[in-house]
Amino acid sequence: MTFDVFALRPHIIARMSDRWIDVAPRVWVRRLEELDQTLGLVIGDDCCLVIDTGINAEAGFAYATAIREKTDLPWQVAYTHDHFDHWFGTSAFGESAIWAVGDGAHYLRVGDEARKIRAASYRREGREEEARRIARTKLVPPNCRVSGAIGLNLGGRTVVLRQVGLAHSDTDMVIEVPDAGVLFAGDLLENGAPPSYDGAFPYEWPQAVEYLLSWKPSVVVPGHGDPADYWWARAQARDLAEVARMCGEVAQGFLTEEEALAHSPFGEAPMRAALDRCKALTPPPPPEPAVPAAQPQTPPPPVIVYDVFDYSVDLTQR
Template sequence: MSDRWIEVAPRVWARRLKELDQTLGLVIGDDCCLVIDTGISAEAGFEYATAIREKTDLPWQVAYTHDHFDHWFGTSAFGESAVWAVGDGAQYIGRGDEQRTAWAARYRREGREEDARRIARSKLVPPNCQVKGAIGLNLGGRTVVLRQVGPAHSDNDMVIEVPDAGVLFAGDLLENGAAPSYDGAFPYEWPQAAEYLLSWKPKVVVPGHGDPADYWWARAQARDLAEMARLCAEVAQGFLSEEEALAHNPFGEAQMRAALDRCKALTPPPPEPQAAVAEPGPSLPPPVIVYDVLDYDIDMRR
């Protein structure tokens, strides 16, 4: 598959990438456009920016759906612009440095030296506009909604709603063609977030990876996320064994194991045992008060 555009609604585009089967987004208004995620490296971001200029010459703003590297390492190619996200700049830089080191090492182990170099030399651009709750962003003749959702796939998920077109850019809250990743996720909260973001029944749902799909596809995946949460809860409560959950889940053994491990990591440890304290003995019955018997001299002659 080569990189290509898919028009999901008038002036609303999904950019399908071969690398990681990723899906980026573009929403065009009358005055500016919104770029949704920017790819895995500065080079990937440059290719994406060049492709956008084939669609529009309007100024752009950028939105990050979350802080995983493949969604924002390409932003340096877009120059100075507003960059919207739920997480703050320090969080993005700290986690970005960790991910850059880890993925460069992974690519080198796979013999992909040039990919490792691309990530290593990509300049990290943290967000400069923080989203809390939801905001409406006026692009000129069209308002998009940037909405904080979660915790779910991460602790800083954000979706982008295009109400006039009935389109939802869901980031990695939903994936098409691959199982969702539970590394760093919140398995119990994730299905609740998915149900919430689908409550307005968008016509088109654009996942973070895979082809755009409709509301009913997204609803089915939300049910699968709920089943994963139920299995995790039943294992934690002792109703199911881990082996049963690994064998009977909608996404596969690797995802189930990751979800179970994540639930264990998120469960607070039991309280420290307290020093033994002697319990008081059984209560004694109240003392018996014995009254003295008094001798009364009673004159019965009266």
């Protein structure tokens, strides 16, 4: 259904610095000042797909208002993953299909925890209004689960929603627009900031990105920062692989942590986070085999000593 955001919140407007970037025919990127975030919009003949919705309800209303300047088609929503800044703005979009990896119960659980943590963080920074905004934001979990890959027909255009597997998170999903050569990568890739390894899977992450780039998209849209090209994405995939290699060498004792921190392609803080995450994911070593309890010793059998007599037999005697 089409949702009239103007009637609901006419006073909500986007920040003046927020802007649209036209990356392909009927494929748009919305660049936000807050968190340097990058959202997406893919327009078909019958409906449009909204890719991520922002950090709170107010940000979502501003985004929905901006979308209505581009199209009045009904929309569907896709979450690239479960981190709060990518889906807390969805209440602005009313009733719609919401696609994601992971079920609604998971999103509500992690979302409620993230909302409390973020509100407390804002208050510590003295940003009371931001704390109130996120605290009163209604969480809207996904209602359409993606497992594997799903082709979504927008009318005259099909986009592919693809489950990634373990990478930046365990709920990563990318959106491929094959007819436009565009890949929406979520936070698998970031432009202008290092990747976040909190809750990530450092060993699997670069492998996932390499696979997703195998169709060589012309435009790659990160979760934060400006869109870039295929070769930029390949360079970042190599850096992700270098972090994974160094984590493995530290675990095997070939490198010290200090050496890894000094030579990380992303800097010291992301490398430390990756090392800590690898330690957290490594199962503890198996326990040492138990030494069997000493059994009571039975006395050895007696040793019989035979006396040997030296004697001779006189065979002449009868």
